[in-house]
Amino acid sequence: MVLRLFIPPGEGQHYIVPKRPDPLGANATLQYAVVSSTVAAAGHATFAARYTRRVMPNKKVSGTVLFVRSSGRLGLWAIGVAAAANAYYHKSFTTIVVSQEVRRPTPPKLYEKTEQYTVEDGCLAGAAAGFVAFLPTLFMRRPTVSWWTRMIGMTNIGACTGVLLSHAYFQYTGERPKAMEELERQRRRRMLEFHHIFWDKMLMQNFDPLIQGYIRHNGVFRAYNLPAEVYDTPEKFGLPSVPAPTADTSTTTDPAAPENAAYYIPAPDWTQHLQALNAASIQSEIDDCVREKNALLREAEFVAYHLSQKQYAYVHSEHPDEADKQTRIRELQLLTIAYNRIRANADEADRRIFAGEHWLRQTAAFEAQAPREAWLADHPSVPDTESHDPSLTIAELKKLEEQFKNEVNVFESRVRSQAQEDVERREKWIKDLEDARTMLRAVDCISWELEKQVPKRKVEQKVEEKVARKVEPREGEELTKAEEAAQLGAEEKKKKVEDPPEGLSREKP
Known part of the structure; x- marks a missing residue:
């Protein structure tokens, strides 16, 4: 048991073939075939039992026998048609799409072990139960139905029962709703791939007319199923977007938000945020970002190589006229812009990978009540966090502080304004003013914490320079306690070097 059946080729290597969540099984075609054939058989048996004279005028058969x-x-028939359709779909569509980005797609598998039970386990268990129930019927006298029909029918009925009971069980445990939510996210992201495939005419010509109609239907007529992220950050998915404003508005509302919405985006409660996170969804998003990052980095290397070829050709060739020269210059400029954008997208994917891994680490630590060390982010480039100089972060916080100060002044003037439009919206301005002051206090607290972490080595270095130059403090100037302690330590160290203990000599042996 604990199996995933009929794994499609290239599973998890492309958005068009996502890996379905484990409780739902690897391939839904098997479940559709089993359930649909059993339901159709139940409908036919009900109809035949009611109108026996028209269906079987010469025989009298019970409803159970008709059903089996x-x-x-x-x-x-359902399993045969489903297997043929599944093989045609993957051979004529998904394998071609996956091979465009993956050099060696994974081949299809008959089964694969998994870490938890799935719906397909229930299907196998039900089919086994139906087969065991069929065995006693071999000893029946003058059976109305042939043995192979009874075997397939009872096995099919048992498999359908196992599928339905498995879905009910996972619905009761809460695994199925989470899996369905993740599956819906995968479907919406997959729908976007149909849009890209439809507009890639070089790729579309590799498909037969039936697959082209299928792509056209999903890529054009079902565009309403696009993921919500497309509308927020369309450039991340390769779609055109409205140019962003030059000012930093990461903490302000969307201009398309309702008129009475708050100016600042509400900050989430971190405890509630960790409790609401779905580990499986985040891990799937991390895997997607890793694939996207690797593809972007490869593409950036190709663009850089192509750009270098263009640069060499430009430098070592003669241009017949000024128009040709300007065209070549623009080609170099556009390739540089394309490279910068691709690398920026790769950096954004890397940032999302870090955020996802950080969330997973803190979610696991929160659920396990782990100590403080399990919550902290990795910092391989900063071996000593206590002596690190956060001057760059402080500079960014100073910019935010100036921004919030200006916004506080604007909101104060609007609150004091007697204009009719400002009076009507005074309550909103008061709320926005309170939020702006809260933001200002928060940035001030962070700046104060970071300024206290200015490394002591700067003070020690300053004192060592004074000692080396033998500069005495001017009249009225006194050293701080930290500088006095550092000066004493430097003098003692220098004295030990000049006067070594007995048995030691500064001369070479």
Whole structure:
């Protein structure tokens, strides 16, 4: 048990073939075939039992026998048609798409072990139970239905029962709602790939007319299923977007927000944020970002190589006229812009990878009640965080402080204003003014904490320079306690070097 059946080729290597969450199984085609054939058999048996004279005028058969016989015949047809359609779909569509980005897509697998139970485990268990229930019928006298029809029918009915009971069980445990939420996110992200494939005419010509119609239907007529992130950050998905404003508005509301919305974006409660996180969804997003980052870095290397070729050709060639020269210059400029944008997208993907891993680490630490060390982010480039100089961060905070001060002045003037439009919105301005003052206090607290962490080595270095130059403090100038302690330490160190203890000599042996 604990298996995933009929794994499609290239699973998890492309958005068009995402890895379905484990409780739902690897391939839904098997479940659709089993359930649909059983439901159709139940409908046919009900109809035949009610209108026996029209369906079977010469025989009198019970409803159970009709159900088993219909399930066997319809189940055999459903599984055959589903297997053929599944093989055609992956051979004619997904394998071609995946091969455009992945050099060696993973081949299809009949089964694969997993760490937790899935719906397909329930399907296997139900099919086994149906087969065991079929065995006693081999000893029946003059059976109405052939043995192979009874075997396939009862196995199909048992598999359908196992699928339905598995879904009910996972719904009860809460695993199925989480898996369905993740599956819906995958479907929306997958729908965006149809949009890209439809507009890639070089790729579209590799498909037959039936697959082209399928792509056209999903890429054009089902655009409403795009993920929500497309509308917020369309440039991340390769779609055109409205140019962003030059000012830093990361803490302000969207200009398209309602008129009475708060000026500053509400900050989430971090405890509630960690409790609401879905580890499986975040891990899937990290995997997607890793693939996206690797693809972007490869593309950036190619663009850089192509750019260098263009630069060499430009320098070592003669241009027939000024128009040709300006065209070549613009080509170099556009390739440079493309390289910068691709690298910026790779950096953004790397940032999202860090954020996802950071969330997963803190979520695990929060659930396990781990100590403080388990919460902290990795800092391999900063071996000593206590002596690090956060001057760059302080400079950025100073810019934010100036921004919030200006916004506080603007909101204060609007609150004091007697203009009709400002009077009507005074309550909103008061709330925005309170938020701005809160932001100003927060940035002041962070700046104060970081300024207290200015490394002591700067003070020690300053004192050592004074000692080396033998500069005495001017009249009225006194050293701080830290400088006095550093000066005493430097003098003692120098004295030990000049007067070594007995048995030691500064001369070479």
